[in-house]
Amino acid sequence: MGGISVSVKLEVAQEILLNLVKVMPKEKVVLSECWRRVLGETVVSDMDFPPFDRSPLDGYALIDAEVAGATPESPVILQQIDYIPAGETPHKPVIPGTACRIMTGAPIPPGATGVIRLEDTIVDGDKVTILDGRGAGKNICLRGEEIAREEEVIFQGTVINAGVMGMLAVLGKSRPAVFCKPRVALIATGSEIVPVDFPLTPGKIRNSNSFMLSAQAAEAGAQTVLLGNASDNVDEIAHLLETASDCDVFITTGGASVGDYDFISEVYKKLGITLLFERVSIKPGMPVLAGIRDGKLYFGLSGNPAAAAISFEQLVRPVLMKMGGRKVWWRPRIKAILAAPFKKMTGAKRFVWARCWQTNNDILVEPSRAQGNGMLKSAMGANAIIVIPENSPPLPLNAEVEVILLVDA
Ligand SMILES: Nc1nc2c(c(=O)[nH]1)N[C@H]1C(S)=C(S)[C@@H](COP(=O)(O)OP(=O)(O)OC[C@H]3O[C@@H](n4cnc5c(N)ncnc54)[C@H](O)[C@@H]3O)O[C@H]1N2
């Protein structure tokens, strides 16, 4: 069936899929568990931050004009009238001729207009000798200088990285709303495939796709459910797919092409899954089916590991990212210079695992050495994917190419 079907263009396939995506509902999650989740609310601050003028130094709060000219030769002597640790409030206002000992993070007392660090003073009982009084006025963190009350500080769709974790804590969000993770069911099909912990008998290989794709799905913010293996049998594959009705996305690998045992389109027919496309003009990853039933997307990826990985990257990943509430679902792309020639002709748009690095003047990129549809080695050390446009001749050393960086946008 795959042999007579027409390939759709990658961009068309992506658009079809993304238009069908339903964004996941939200849940409240305790902050300590929120790292890498996607924020489901825009957080507005209910306070200024810092909430009070505070000292960035251990030293003396004082009136800056009084000490501006102080030098070791001509110091200014003040009287200490208060002691303010962080976490407490000042007891007395600063008046001319006085200073308050203050700790980093403590509130600036009324009347003080600057802080001098301890190292620029000599302390003798309650007498403080200021040896260098320059810049005291700058040593105050002003109330609200980082965040203003009513400010929208973090936006819905933000991926919660370490900085966002900290900011959510600043704002008192102990259980922020986050998007539920899409649940992805993974099934490896193929009578030659055995579970990873089974002994290998002649003709068999281990199921590596489920583990590779589960890692890719996790990286795209999804939760995976490994449903195991099915042999090349329509009923068996169909039955296994139906065991995971609580999943949001269904992925099979294998049986996506034109061989006698390539059954996935039959499975879709049997289950009443509407076929969206069954070939996409990319290499690797040409054989890839997508279907929909009851608003849920089904993907039939190639069995070839590197093909499955590229199909996932180009078709499934953006879907999961959008479902998961993200605002950006494409990876960043840059231009780079080929550090080794790429000798093959390219028909369908080609994706080549690669490593890229920065030199003094350029960003260079080198295709991984072991490029082949079935070769996982080429993907292993890659930090980038070179995109070669359709109908390209072989590319010489130093040709400029487009590169997808394997990092989040
Ligand atoms: N006559 C044609 N034959 C093939 C064509 C074609 O156009 N005409 N396309 C080739 C290309 S390109 C690809 S890609 C593969 C796609 O085949 P399938 O998607 O049907 O995948 P399988 O045949 O089931 O498996 C391919 C390969 O990968 C191994 N495999 C399968 N599952 C796993 C797994 N879970 N873990 C590790 N490895 C797996 C499998 O044993 C095969 O070696 O079709 C070409 N043929």
Ligand code: MOO
């Ligand atoms: O389509 Mo195959 O995916 O070139 O490996």
